[in-house]
Amino acid sequence: xxxxxxxLPFQAETKExxxxxxxxxxxxxxxxxxxxxxxxxxxxxxxxxESITNNEILEGNDKFEIRLEADPKAKTLTISDSxxxxxxxEVVSNLGTIARSGTGELRRRLAEKGAAxxxxxxxxxxGVGFYSAFMVADKVTVLTRKAGAAxxxxxxxxxxxxxxxxxxxxxxxxxTITLHMKPADxxxxxxxxxxxxxxxxxxxxxxxxxxxxxxLKKEPDPKETPEDAPAAETPLNSMNPIWKRSPxxxxxxxxxxxxxxxxxxxxxxxxxxxxxxxxTFEYEALLYIPSRAPSDLYxxxxxxxxxxxxxxxxxxxxxxDLLPHYLRFIRGVVDASDLPLNISRQRLxxxxxxxxxxxxxxxxxxxxxxxxxxxxxxxxxxxxxxxGRAIKEGVGSDFENQSKLTPLLLYASSHDAEKLTSLxxxxxxxxxxxxxxxxxxxxxxxxxxxxxxxxGLKAKDYEVLYMVDPVDELLVQHLQExxxxxxxxxxxxxxxxxxxxxxxxxEKELKSKEDEFKPLMEFLQKELGENVKQVRLSSRLTSSPAxxxxxxxxxxxxxxRVLQKNKGDFPKQKRVMELNPKHPLILRLQQRQxxxxxxxxLANAAEVLLxxxxxxxxxxxxxxxxxxxxxxxxxxxxx
Ligand code: ADP
Ligand code: MG
Numbered sequence: 127x128x129x130x131x132x133x134l135p136f137q138a139e140t141k142e143x144x145x146x147x148x149x150x151x152x153x154x155x156x157x158x159x160x161x162x163x164x165x166x167x168x169x170x171x172x173x174x175x176e177s178i179t180n181n182e183i184l185e186g187n188d189k190f191e192i193r194l195e196a197d198p199k200a201k202t203l204t205i206s207d208s209x210x211x212x213x214x215x216e217v218v219s220n221l222g223t224i225a226r227s228g229t230g231e232l233r234r235r236l237a238e239k240g241a242a243x244x245x246x247x248x249x250x251x252x253g254v255g256f257y258s259a260f261m262v263a264d265k266v267t268v269l270t271r272k273a274g275a276a277x278x279x280x281x282x283x284x285x286x287x288x289x290x291x292x293x294x295x296x297x298x299x300x301x302t303i304t305l306h307m308k309p310a311d312x313x314x315x316x317x318x319x320x321x322x323x324x325x326x327x328x329x330x331x332x333x334x335x336x337x338x339x340x341x342l343k344k345e346p347d348p349k350e351t352p353e354d355a356p357a358a359e360t361p362l363n364s365m366n367p368i369w370k371r372s373p374x375x376x377x378x379x380x381x382x383x384x385x386x387x388x389x390x391x392x393x394x395x396x397x398x399x400x401x402x403x404x405x406t407f408e409y410e411a412l413l414y415i416p417s418r419a420p421s422d423l424y425x426x427x428x429x430x431x432x433x434x435x436x437x438x439x440x441x442x443x444x445x446x447d448l449l450p451h452y453l454r455f456i457r458g459v460v461d462a463s464d465l466p467l468n469i470s471r472q473r474l475x476x477x478x479x480x481x482x483x484x485x486x487x488x489x490x491x492x493x494x495x496x497x498x499x500x501x502x503x504x505x506x507x508x509x510x511x512x513x514g515r516a517i518k519e520g521v522g523s524d525f526e527n528q529s530k531l532t533p534l535l536l537y538a539s540s541h542d543a544e545k546l547t548s549l550x551x552x553x554x555x556x557x558x559x560x561x562x563x564x565x566x567x568x569x570x571x572x573x574x575x576x577x578x579x580x581x582g583l584k585a586k587d588y589e590v591l592y593m594v595d596p597v598d599e600l601l602v603q604h605l606q607e608x609x610x611x612x613x614x615x616x617x618x619x620x621x622x623x624x625x626x627x628x629x630x631x632x633e634k635e636l637k638s639k640e641d642e643f644k645p646l647m648e649f650l651q652k653e654l655g656e657n658v659k660q661v662r663l664s665s666r667l668t669s670s671p672a673x674x675x676x677x678x679x680x681x682x683x684x685x686x687r688v689l690q691k692n693k694g695d696f697p698k699q700k701r702v703m704e705l706n707p708k709h710p711l712i713l714r715l716q717q718r719q720x721x722x723x724x725x726x727x728l729a730n731a732a733e734v735l736l737x738x739x740x741x742x743x744x745x746x747x748x749x750x751x752x753x754x755x756x757x758x759x760x761x762x763x764x765x
Contacts, residue, residue, distance in 0.1 A: 131292040136283075137223040140257070142236050144285040146245050147260045147317075153315035154246075157392070158262050159325070160332035160463040161255030162205045162303055164387045166192045167336045169209025169301060171440045175275055176210065178441070178467045183274045185299060192336070194329075194362075195343040196320040201309075203263075206302040213271040214279050214291070221281055222289060224254055231421050248395075250392030251421050253429075257357040260285040262303035262316055269294060270301040335384045336363050339440065355684045366389045367438055369412040369459050373400045380747040385414045388433060389457040393417050396505060397498065399458075399490050402605050411487060413458035415494060419512040423455055430454035432487075434474075435461035447475050447684065448484050452520040453491055455513055460487070464547050499534055499548075510536050510546070518597045522604040532608055538571050538592040540580070545592070549608045555589055559625040563607075565591035567598055567684045573744040577618045578670035586623050590616060599685040617743070619678035632665040639663060639707045645723070646716045650703065652733040657700060657748055664704035671709040674701040674739045683745050698748075703739065711735075727763055730756040 136144065170190045177184050187208065195204040212220060224232060232252050235244070248256060259266050264284055271278035278296035278736040283289035296302070310318040317324055322342060329340055339361035366374055368384045378398075385395045395414040402410045413432070424429045430451065431444030438461065448460055460483065466476075474480055495517075498506040510517070516534065521531045536546035541555060552563060564583055568574040574592045583590055593602070602613055614621075622629045640663065654661075658674075667673060676682060680699055681689065689696045705712050718725050733756035737747050747753050 131290050133221060133288050134218065137229075139224055139229050139232050140222065140254075141233075141287055143224075143248070143254060144257055144260055146236075147249075147257055148285055150245050150261055150543050151314065152261070153245050154379065154401040155315040156317070156328045157332060158258040159205075159319070159328050160386065161258045163329070163333045163336060163340060164390075165256060166205060166207035166209060166301070167338060167387070168443075169207050169211070170338050171209075171443065171715060172301075173208075173210040175440055175443070178439075185273070187298070190338050191748075192340045193339055193343065194325060194340065196322060196325060198318075198320040201307045201320060203305045203307060203325070204302060206300065208298060208300040209273075211275070211300050212279065213272045213275060214293075216272070217268070217270060217279050217281050217291065221256060224252060229741045231586070246392045247418075250386075250390065251418065253390040255390060255419075257285075259303070259305055262308055264308050265306035267304040267306075268294055268301060269304075271296040271299050273299040301569070326362045332383050333387075335366070335380065336364045337365060337367055339363070339365060349649040351638055365733075367435075367461070369400065369410045369461055370438070376400070381412075381414075384412070384441045385416075385457065386600065388400065389414065389416060391416055391418070391420070391457075393456075393480060396509060397494055399494055401490070401737050403483075403486065407462065407464060407482065409460055409483060411458065411460045411490070413456055413487065413491065415509065416455060416457060416644060417508060417512070419455060420468070423513075424515060428454055429568055432457070433459045435459060436465040436467055436469075437461070437463060438494035441465065442474075445474070447471075447480055449487055449491070450484070450520065450524050452516045452523060453488065455516060456491055481633075488527060489530075490526075492527060492534075495534055496530070507536075510534075515595060515597055518595070518601045522597075522600050523603075527533070528605070532605060534702065537565075538594065540575070540584070540590045540592070547589075552589060552591065553609050553611055556611070557586070557588060558700075559628075560586075560588050562612045564614055564616050565593050565602070567593040567602075567618045567682050569684060569687075569744055570594055574743065576669055577744075578619075578673040578739070578742050579621075579675070581668040581670060582621060582666035583616065584622055588623065588761075596684065596688050599682060599688070615682065616728070617677050617682055618680065620664070620675075623666070636663045636665060636707070640756050643712075643716055646712075646719045647705070648733070649719055649728065650705075650721070650732050653729055655711075657698075657736060658703045659700035660702045662702060662704055663707050666704065667709070669709075670706060670739075670742065671711040672702055672703055672705050672735050672739045674736075674743065674745075676701050683743060687745075703736070727760065730759045734760055 127203055135141070170192070173183065174190060189208050190554055191208055193206040195206070196202070232248070235248060249255060266283055266285070267632065269278060270282040278294045280294040281289055281291050294539060307319055308316055325342055333340060340363045342362055368380060381398045382394045385398070386392060394417065396417040399411070399413040420429060429444070431446040431454070432448045433440055434442040434445035434448065449456055493764050495506070495509065498509060517531060517534055521535070524531065533548060533550055535549055539547045539552065541547055549563065566574050566577060566579060570578065571592050571594055574594070574652040581592055602615070605613060607613060622632065624632070643663060650661045651658065676699060686696070686699055707713070715728070715731055719728055733752060735751040737757070740747055
């Protein structure tokens, strides 16, 4: 087995992605180099980080660099790093599969028409930059030796479905990637990547901020003696960490390139936040609000955290203590002047300075959202579409900042068929006699819109917020009021609308009907006891005969459905049936019941009434067969 070559298939999604990559019409093919250099830089960061606690791993060689070597005759370009390297297992999982969560989503996106056009977006979103090498190379060889390990691994592929892997030898630790270049082809954007001038200009454009020297091996100059060559080596990049520079000296493109390096995203960020904190604990922070959510944002184990440096040395790749969890989509770097290099995760978490940094960064990010919200509503809408759910999580978890988060919320509402509204705008439109902010949760706008619960509000022309996201259920548990106005679910508890007189009037009217309708209510209660815990009269309905509501502190039907789906044995809640005493159907039932309490129509009518109320709010029928039979019998009596 020692030197045997094995041929292994790529994971199905990888294979498809590679196919798209190879045939890609994406013209900005230069960026393959940025991706490979970015990976080399990551590998060097990891090694340097490891070596803080385990110096042996350096094997006495503390050179941290990236070397490029082009051979115009052989048409190859080699990218070498003296970084951490990979074991066989790591090679197989990193270069043969897509390890990130969300591959299901990737599969779906690949199956969509137009996936080829979205390629760069897909590569960025799913963090698969390595494969971009196949845009420009028809064969890629990776020779890698994990720092500290004895043997090396050679991986090779033409990207068409399989790769080969075998044990090999490599004197220096780290990874050497050899690209066998496709012939230059202006139309498809493939340049001659073995040309030194081109290589150095791509590096300067896309990878200038890389913290390690990027060295290009000079082509042999017949006039120079071999000894002259090493002395002449100067890095292609300036190696000045971008966050250490003054914001005035950094161009937007430079910020964007750096963002792509740390985020693995191929799209420019929406906003950059760069500042320096002076005082007892000094640090620089460079943060980005991406313009698009990563594929795994809402999965367990989503990529989170900022890169934490201590005096330019990365001491943590994903430090989750610098921002609250709901801001996990923010990318960036924090470089502190006074942190020990080997600080443990636990010490860091408890560090008072780090807690202050976290507070400050959170404020900065929320201020940026506010600025976008106020000055660039279109951009803010993108933020909302991409990260709105995370912001909602914040309302329910970051109570200290709740008052900064709630003005950022946007909801669909009965005010406008398309445009979303903020709570502030809602409050601005409230009717003079309206005291509360009304909302209803449900699976979709359409379903909520047609819900009988809204009838009374529509009659009064009160606006209702439509909450269609399951996290809204959690949000409203933590958001009792906004600007002094209580949030009130239209589907919960009783609903009294209008001025004090109108309310008193409505109550008086209901009271007056109480006795008359009592026998019918008792009958329905008994008939439907399995699903209904109480029957009462209500003035909230105008055109429907009945609806179902829950008590003020019960779960809403949407939340109940979610809980039941996640946890099969979640007990079913009984609900309150509200009757519209002015509806002809209810009036007739009351009369028939008064005339003959044993009228065979009544039991079936009760069943139909319950079914209609459930269907109107989008819930399932507890017993569709029973409903079917009852409806048939009722029809039989009238046709
Ligand atoms: P990403 O960089 O977003 O993780 P890539 O497709 O660029 O995705 O790379 C996949 C993985 O392969 C990396 O996460 C890393 O673990 C590994 N890898 C790639 N290049 C190198 C390298 N030069 N040295 C060590 N590991 C590497
Ligand atoms: Mg990468």
